[in-house]
Amino acid sequence: MQFLTVPEELAGQRIDNFLQARLKGVPRSRIYRILRKGEVRVNKGRVKAEYRLQAGDVVRVPPVRTAAQAPAPVAGDQLRRLVEQSILYDADGLLVIDKPAGLAVHGGSGVRLGLIEILRQMFPQSPFMELVHRLDRDTSGAIMVARKRSVLLHAQTELRAxxxxxxxxxxxxxxxxxxxxxxxxxxxxxxxxxxxxxxxxxxxxxxxxxxxxxxxxxxxxxxxxxxxxxxxxxxxxxxxxxxxxxxxxxxxxxxxxxxxxxxxxxxxxxxxxxxxxxxxxxxxxxxxxxxxxxxxxxxxxxxxxxxxxx
Incomplete structure (x- = not known):
């Protein structure tokens, strides 16, 4: 059983998305099931999937079995140094990276490790790390990453406008x-x-x-x-x-x-x-x-x- 305290950066996130990010490999249907059964508690009470977390909430996460999976890929020192040397801006909850060509922005579709996974490994103390926008794998250059949920939501609003x-x-x-x-x-x-x-x-x-x-x-x-x-x-x-x-x-x-x-x-x-x-x-x-x-x-x-x- 895990007891997780919600940091200020994650305030406003839905509980189902919060659990999805922490229960890697668990089907979304299983997450909804443990919410419906009350196995997940927030401040000792039941919540629905659409509940939005508040800073300081204590989330009880039950142990959930997952199918056997290959170990998550880990970025090597050389790759970490490359990304670290590519940081152009890091302040006020915003990261801007000069992404090298050939590096995908996220894993999937045959890519085991992308920029966002590398950054999460490099900054384990950051509870929030999400892409603001994307670049094609073969495209190089500036890409924005949010280190605060408030920055991501603001940037998404600005993008739409x-x-x-x-x-x-x-x-x-x-x-x-x-x-x-x-x-x-x-x-x-x-x-x-x-x-x-x-x-x-x-x-x-x-x-x-x-x-x-x-x-x-x-x-x-x-x-x-x-x-x-x-x-x-x-x-x-x-x-x-x-x-x-x-x-x-x-x-x-x-x-x-x-x-x-x-x-x-x-x-x-x-x-x-x-x-x-x-x-x-x-x-x-x-x-x-x-x-x-x-x-x-x-x-x-x-x-x-x-x-x-x-």
């Missing part, structure tokens, strides 16, 4: 159309038989909007900044493909011959980088954090400038 700024740097194949600063094209997610997730422009999809600005032109390529107004899966990548300029190194949405040409310039990954995030904190303070373009992408631009293009 379009008051969170996100700016990306991307290298697009071909000549970006002059005057094309806004792409409005509905996006729909599809899952192939192989299980691979793809996104396409489809009239039946969700409204999606991205603002683009040309920063530098090369022969056969264009460096652009991209600011997603909406936050759909693969939005920047698919909108760039939609205007005929898929992103360099994009194995999903760019033709093989395009990616082959960029590999000859030294590009070994998707050229998409979260360069800046900005938001307000619950107290009203404004925060704007920048993540420098990684050296492996800077070197590709240097090669293009030296050669004049592809």
């Amino acid at each position: 379009g008051r969170v700024g996100k700016s990306y740097l991307a290298l697009a194949a071909g000549k970006w159309p002059r005057g094309r600063r806004l792409v409005e094209a509905p996006l729909r997610k599809n899952t192939l038989k192989s299980g691979e997730r793809m996104v396409s422009v489809d009239p039946s999809g969700k409204d999606s909007e991205t603002r683009f600005q040309v920063l530098e032109r090369f022969r056969g390529a264009t460096l652009v900044s991209a600011e997603p107004v909406t936050g759909r899966t693969h939005q920047i990548r698919v909108h760039a493909q939609f205007v005929g300029c898929p992103l360099a190194g994009d194995a999903k949405y760019a033709p093989d011959e395009v990616n082959c040409a960029f590999r000859e310039q030294g590009l070994k990954r998707l050229f998409l980088h979260s360069a800046r995030v900005s938001c307000s904190l619950p107290g009203g303070e404004k925060v704007s954090i920048e993540a420098a373009l990684p050296e492996e992408l800077e070197s590709v631009l240097a090669a293009l400038r030296e050669s004049g293009g592809l």
